Amino acid sequence: MSFTAGAHSARHVRRIVRSYLGAWGLAELSDAVELGVTELLANVVRHVPDRRCTLLLLRQADGAGVRAEVSDGSPRLPLRTAHVSDDAECGRGLVLLDAVADTWGVAPGSEGGKTVWFECGTP
Template identity: 45%
Template sequence: MRYWHLDPLIDRAALGVTELLTNVHRHAEPDKICTVDIELMLGRLMVSVHDHDPRLPEVRDAEPFETCGRGLAMVAAVSESWGVRPEGEHGKVVWFTLAAPSPTVDLPTYPAYDAESTRSFVSVAPVGAHTPARSAVPG
């Protein structure tokens, strides 16, 4: 995420990923194998976790003194949107999005175009002249 200059999103993304991976660890069957994808798309950071359990997660209201049961509520609280995409017998994908700040990238400056300075680089063949084609392949 630092590569994309999204440092302000690191804590919320880490919290969301941690909660989704905890759900995989606690609930997923037949195995705990999962993949995490992070994509930056049009001002949105999308984080998704795919596991092999086709059962969809249930959001529930945890009692005040319960020590678990708030993971999806926390994901919903820190994200812009979230959801679940069933993938039939292959499992499911639980995802959330975060609004990404617009990048402030300084574009490189190029010298102004000057026709006089480019003449030495341009070779103009006389009209009607034919230059034989060359192949990059020997032979």
């Protein structure tokens, strides 16, 4: 789905993600996937000037895992490793993503943008 991310977008998107995971029989992944998607959307709100993005949620071919992708038009890449101090206001999202996802990364997108993706429940 494509949309402009706002203050309440993550709450609505979490509900949609939970619904898909339940329908796919993967409800046990809901906490991790919802947190990962929330953190990526927070980065869009914070770092992408027009806040436009696309979320793609894919069930893995083996049926046991999920891949989530958030694409935007900003060329600004997230830091692969974040050094977060106790009083830091930024940088915690990717630390959380790293904790809940089996793997994650960044790929170049169209028109100079990027896609940040993560997978949960993969072997």
